[in-house]
Amino acid sequence: xxQVEQSPPDLxxxxxxxxxxxxxxxxxxxxxxxxxxxxxxxxxxxxxIPSGTKQNGRLSATTVATERxxxxxxxxxxxxxxxxxxxAVESPNDYKLSFGAGTTVTVRA
Amino acid sequence: xxxxxxxxxxxxxKTGQSMTLQCAQDMNHNSMYWYRQDPGMGLRxxxxxxxxxTTDKGEVPNGxxxxxxxxxxxxxxxxxxxxSQTSVYFCASSEAWTGKDTQYFGPGTxxxxx
Numbered sequence: 001x002x003q004v005e006q007s008p009p010d011l012x013x014x015x016x017x018x019x020x021x022x023x024x025x026x027x028x029x030x031x032x033x034x035x036x037x038x039x040x041x042x043x044x045x046x047x048x049i050p051s052g053t054k055q056n057g058r059l060s061a062t063t064v065a066t067e068r069x070x071x072x073x074x075x076x077x078x079x080x081x082x083x084x085x086x087x088a089v090e091s092p093n094d095y096k097l098s099f100g101a102g103t104t105v106t107v108r109a
Numbered sequence: 110x111x112x113x114x115x116x117x118x119x120x121x122x123k124t125g126q127s128m129t130l131q132c133a134q135d136m137n138h139n140s141m142y143w144y145r146q147d148p149g150m151g152l153r154x155x156x157x158x159x160x161x162x163t164t165d166k167g168e169v170p171n172g173x174x175x176x177x178x179x180x181x182x183x184x185x186x187x188x189x190x191x192x193s194q195t196s197v198y199f200c201a202s203s204e205a206w207t208g209k210d211t212q213y214f215g216p217g218t219x220x221x222x223x
Contacts, residue, residue, distance in 0.1 A: 033212070035214075041216065041219075042217075044214075045211050045213065045214075086151055088152075096167060097142075097212065098151075098168075099151025099152045
């Protein structure tokens, strides 16, 4: 299956700081999604972004499919941004989502 | 809309016991999925159902069975629980099995097998 690597594994931010999370994948993909898992365990879809750039409030994401990576930007971070951010990619062969191990973000007030 | 719901939220089993995790969605989605999440790892696909009446194995199907009861409901059964199945289980659904759809997740079931 497709290998998905996320970096960094852990990130500690002061409230108001900006940050970039990276997702590298090993093969062509049909679909790439970013998820946020809050401290209570709920998984929320942030972006469906197989290519290009999207923005949603303080979050934005860019996927460069030809170079097999995606970036998630968090601007003006808030304590509510804390949690684990997962990148997941879908193979064009079987449509199954493969998840990275996640980046744990802690935003301190 | 409740979205994707799962029961129970927590469960403790003894080795060898059986149980069924229930999942239901009210979004009229065609495809449903079961994942497990272990510490320090992303989610891994156990089984999926691309459409009503079909089920297929994912990455880690051993020790599990599934039933797509109808379009709304997709259950996961552990016939003889083992400590290695201690995990958090998530159910998800998407509109279609096209490779272009967002998956929506339930709140999870935290299972401990002693």
